[in-house]
Amino acid sequence: MAEVFQAIDQFPVTLKTWLLGHAAGVMPEWALPLLSAALSITPILAVFPLLFALTTVIERKGLGRIQNRRGPNRVGIPLTNIRLAGFGQFIADGIKSLTKEDIVPRSADKVVHFLAPIALLIPVLLTYSVLPFGRNMVPLDLPQTGLLFFFALGASTELSVFMAGWSSRNKYSLLGAMRAIAQMVSYEIPLILSALTVVMIAGTLSLSGIVESQAEVRFGFLHSWHLFTPWGLVGFFLFLTAAAAEANRTPFDLPEAESEIIAGYFTEYSGFKFAIFFLAEYLGLFAMCGLGITLFLGGWLPPFKFLGFIPSWCWFLGKLVALILLFIWLRGTLPRLRTDQLMGFAWKFLLPMTLINLFVAGLWHLSVTSVPMTVRWIGGFALLAIPYWLLGRGFEAKVGKREYRFAN
Amino acid sequence: MLGTGILKGMVETAKNFAGSYHDPERLTTVEYPEQRIAPKENARQFPMLIHDTEDPMKGLRCVACQICEKECPPQCIYIVKSKDKRADYKGQMQFYPATFDIDISVCMSCQICVEVCPFESIKMDTEFELSNTDRFGGLLIHKEQLAKSNEHYRKIHPADAAASDAVLAAEVAKAQAKAKADAEAKAAKAAAEAKAKADAAVAGPVPAPATSTAPQPTSPPAAPAA
Numbered sequence: 001m002a003e004v005f006q007a008i009d010q011f012p013v014t015l016k017t018w019l020l021g022h023a024a025g026v027m028p029e030w031a032l033p034l035l036s037a038a039l040s041i042t043p044i045l046a047v048f049p050l051l052f053a054l055t056t057v058i059e060r061k062g063l064g065r066i067q068n069r070r071g072p073n074r075v076g077i078p079l080t081n082i083r084l085a086g087f088g089q090f091i092a093d094g095i096k097s098l099t100k101e102d103i104v105p106r107s108a109d110k111v112v113h114f115l116a117p118i119a120l121l122i123p124v125l126l127t128y129s130v131l132p133f134g135r136n137m138v139p140l141d142l143p144q145t146g147l148l149f150f151f152a153l154g155a156s157t158e159l160s161v162f163m164a165g166w167s168s169r170n171k172y173s174l175l176g177a178m179r180a181i182a183q184m185v186s187y188e189i190p191l192i193l194s195a196l197t198v199v200m201i202a203g204t205l206s207l208s209g210i211v212e213s214q215a216e217v218r219f220g221f222l223h224s225w226h227l228f229t230p231w232g233l234v235g236f237f238l239f240l241t242a243a244a245a246e247a248n249r250t251p252f253d254l255p256e257a258e259s260e261i262i263a264g265y266f267t268e269y270s271g272f273k274f275a276i277f278f279l280a281e282y283l284g285l286f287a288m289c290g291l292g293i294t295l296f297l298g299g300w301l302p303p304f305k306f307l308g309f310i311p312s313w314c315w316f317l318g319k320l321v322a323l324i325l326l327f328i329w330l331r332g333t334l335p336r337l338r339t340d341q342l343m344g345f346a347w348k349f350l351l352p353m354t355l356i357n358l359f360v361a362g363l364w365h366l367s368v369t370s371v372p373m374t375v376r377w378i379g380g381f382a383l384l385a386i387p388y389w390l391l392g393r394g395f396e397a398k399v400g401k402r403e404y405r406f407a408n
Numbered sequence: 409m410l411g412t413g414i415l416k417g418m419v420e421t422a423k424n425f426a427g428s429y430h431d432p433e434r435l436t437t438v439e440y441p442e443q444r445i446a447p448k449e450n451a452r453q454f455p456m457l458i459h460d461t462e463d464p465m466k467g468l469r470c471v472a473c474q475i476c477e478k479e480c481p482p483q484c485i486y487i488v489k490s491k492d493k494r495a496d497y498k499g500q501m502q503f504y505p506a507t508f509d510i511d512i513s514v515c516m517s518c519q520i521c522v523e524v525c526p527f528e529s530i531k532m533d534t535e536f537e538l539s540n541t542d543r544f545g546g547l548l549i550h551k552e553q554l555a556k557s558n559e560h561y562r563k564i565h566p567a568d569a570a571a572s573d574a575v576l577a578a579e580v581a582k583a584q585a586k587a588k589a590d591a592e593a594k595a596a597k598a599a600a601e602a603k604a605k606a607d608a609a610v611a612g613p614v615p616a617p618a619t620s621t622a623p624q625p626t627s628p629p630a631a632p633a634a
Contacts (some may be wrong), residue, residue, distance in 0.1 A: 065428045066421045069437050332425075333417045349410075392410025 002309070009311040012043060013136050040139035044128045051320075052282040053090035059328045061086065066332035097275035105169055105268050112167035117269070117276040119160035123153040124280045127287040132208045134300045134313030146207040147199060150291060151192055154246065157284065158184045161255070161265055164277070168268035176264025179339065180255035183245055186346040187252075191242035193354035194235045197361040198226055198295045207291075211299030221305050225298035230380030231361040234388075236296040238354055240323075243292060245346070247285035249327055251334035254342060289323040290316070341395075349391050356387050449565060452532035454512045454549070455485075455521055456556040460497055464555035469529035471502040476521035476530055484514035485521065497576070498583045508551035512538060528572045531556075534564050 007014070016039045023035055057072060064071025075092050076083035104113055127150050129140040142149055158181055165177020199205060202213035216224040226232035245252035256264040263269075266277045293299060297319050300312035337345070360383050367376055427434050438445055455476075461467030472489040488507035496502045521530050533556060540546030562569040 062425065065425045068424055068428045068434045070428075070435065070439070073439075329418060329421065329425075333421045334414065389409060395410050396413070 005309045005311070009135060009313075011311075012134070012313070016040070037139075040129075044125070044139065047317075048128065048283055048286055049279060051286065051324075052279055053094070054087070055282060055324055055328075056093065057087055057089045058325075059331070060089070062325070062328045063332045066329075094275070097272055100271035102271040102273060103268075107169045108268065109167035109169070112163050113268070114273075116160050116164035116167060117273045117280065119163060120157055121276055121280040121283070123156045123160075124284045124287060127153045128283075128290070130207055131287065131290045132211050132294060132299055133290075133316050134311065137300075137313060138208050141206065141208055143204075143206045143209065145205055147195065147205045147210075147291075150207070150287075151188075151195075154284075154288075155184075155188060157280075164269070165265035168265070170268050172261040172263075172267045173265050175261050176255045176257070176267065179257075179261075180248065180265060182339075183248075183252060183254060183342060183346075186343060187242045187245035187350070190238060190346060190350035190354045191246055193351070193358060194238040194242060195291070195295055197231055197235045197358055200358070200361055201226065201365055207294050207299075211294055211301060214298045214301055217305050223298055223301050223303060223305065225296065225301070225303065227296045227298070229364060230377060230384055231357050231364055232296055234353070234384045235357050235361070236292065238350060238357065239292050239296065242350060243285075243288040244327065244330070245342075247288050248281060249285060250331040251337050252342060253336055254339060257336060259336075285327065286320060286324070289320050289327075292323065293319045345395060349395060352391055353384075353387065356384065360384055447534050447564070449567065451534045451564075452517060452519060453534055453536045454515050454517060454532070454538070455510055455519075455530050455554070456533040456535075456561075457508060457551060457554045458529055458531055458558050458561055459555050460558055464557070465552070466494075468504060468551070468555060469497065469527050470505050470508065471496060471527055471529070472505040472508075473503075473527070475524050475526070479520050479524045481518060481520060482514045482516055484511040484516075485509070486511075498580055500583075505551060508554060510549050510554060511547060512549055513543065513547040528576055531561055531565070531568070531572070 016036070019039060020032065020036055024032060027035065061071035061073075072086040072089045074083060075086055075088040077088060078091075104110055130138065130142055130146045130149050132138040132141075161180045161184070162177045165173045165175075165180070168174075198210060202210045204210060204213070214223060214225050218224050218228075222228070227236050244250075248255050254264075256266075261267070266274055269277055293316060300316040302308050302310060302315050360380050363383070364376060364380055371379075424434070458469050459465075459467035460469065472487055474487050474489070477485040477487045486507065486509040487505050490504045490506045493501040493503055517532070519532055522532055538547070558569070558573075561572070
């Protein structure tokens with residue numbers, strides 16, 4: 001039985017080695033690395049865009065239910081009466097965006113306008129190359145620089161956002177791009193600092209190495225995910241907040257802010273270019289979630305040892321779907337922040353909290369042998385909860401009579 | 409503490425999410441083509457022309473006065489006046505619209521045409537399923553399609569239709585009263601004239617010598633005849 005489960009677990013890896021072994025006799029030697037790369041890329045290009053397509057439907061249905069509506073429930077299989085509860089919607093949306101007219105403003109910088117969606121999609125897709133999707137399943141294992149590679153590519157999306165905003169020659173686009181740059185640059189720092197705690201504890205930048213550092217089993221059943229530590233728990237939520245801002249998700253969707261600046265930096269994009277932006281945005285969110293899973297939620301590891309028979313890539317995908325659902329839930333709940341609130345939150349709350357978290361993680365690491373477990377837990381939480389309460393006081397919603405300073 | 413509001417909000421949305429599945433009362437929308445909500449009385453879409461008789465084209469209240477055409481802000485009404493006249497509901501001879509077109513792709517449903525119409529002729533309809541594959545010709549509605557019976561108007565806007573009927577009834581009553589008054593005045597005038605004639609006939613020989621003897625501008629005895 002165990003062999004069967006292991007075979008399912010390692011099925012993608014065995015399939016690839018089998019295909020490569022057969023190709024070795026037929027293809028010239030220089031083509032084999034290319035084939036190997038292509039075989040690694042294909043499942044990524046198949047699974048994640050499909051997940052994006054399903055997410056668009058699930059998101060619309062979920063938001064509808066949150067607002068006491070039904071959401072899309074009509075489109076099923078074409079030319080039949082089978083509705084599939086609306087899950088054919090993404091095909092209709094795709095066909096629509098493919099056949100729509102591609103409008104480029106007359107005064108736009110046409111080359112940059114054309115390149116911007118591509119320049120956004122490619123780095124986002126490249127970030128998937130270092131994520132470990134399952135046991136022995138990492139397309140590009142960078143033992144020295146995995147996390148650095150991820151963040152370097154994530155930072156390059158800012159360029160394409162500004163390319164889109166600038167080349168459109170539209171006020172709303174430029175405003176959206178400026179908001180996006182300010183937001184992404186501000187939130188990059190807490191994002192990286194919250195991820196740094198894990199690097200400090202695990203002692204490696206390799207993402208598969210970070211997953212393996214969480215494989216240790218405690219109390220005979222519990223895997224030692226970084227989430228199950230005071231700094232890990234706080235760090236995960238700090239990471240999630242910063243990741244939402246990086247991926248322009250509600251409540252940090254100021255760069256798009258439909259009610260204020262139409263669609264932000266993709267106001268002037270239509271047809272398939274818009275679809276590519278949309279795709280890249282969601283793929284960026286999935287990659288961020290994937291990184292959060294790898295850093296804090298044990299990557300492809302199950303939470304309990306006795307659940308280890310379920311294939312590792314199922315655990316990764318399951319956690320990813322759970323995080324996506326959490327983001328949809330948040331989108332249905334939270335209103336959008338104001339720009340000053342957004343900036344204040346990044347610099348006055350997230351940045352100090354991540355620095356304190358870094359300090360607590362350091363203490364945790366140094367006291368591994370010398371201090372008993374309960375003291376470490378209580379001390380760690382106290383060191384994080386008190387600054388959280390102190391820093392959070394200024395950000396609570398104030399309900400009261402509103403004063404219009406300039407109107408009086 | 410920071411974050412408690414977010415958690416409260418998330419509980420609320422989770423309640424909505426779960427509740428919308430097991431409690432259909434929560435759902436604020438209906439599945440449209442199959443299920444429909446009864447239209448609200450104040451609903452309005454595009455104008456229609458009211459007719460009173462069986463034949464819509466013969467009973468149109470519109471007299472092609474073109475006030476609505478002139479007042480329409482987006483200029484979506486096009487009227488051609490008829491060459492001949494026909495009797496309206498009061499029996500008065502009036503023109504009628506030879507052509508009456510409304511471009512509903514231009515119409516903004518402002519109801520100004522309804523407000524300016526002195527003949528209770530143009531009213532707002534509630535028909536909204538007007539999508540068409542021909543976006544130019546198909547959205548130009550002719551008087552044949554615009555003509556709707558007064559019964560239809562009573563059905564969709566009962567209160568407005570009652571008010572409109574009252575106005576028309578008052579108009580008819582006024583017209584009848586006027587006709588009656590006119591007839592009475594005419595009769596009185598005729599009687600008075602007859603009387604004056606009779607008087608004149610009686611007093612006939614008296615003024616005859618006066619006119620012949622003295623050249624006066626008016627004859628004083630004949631003056632009160634009117």
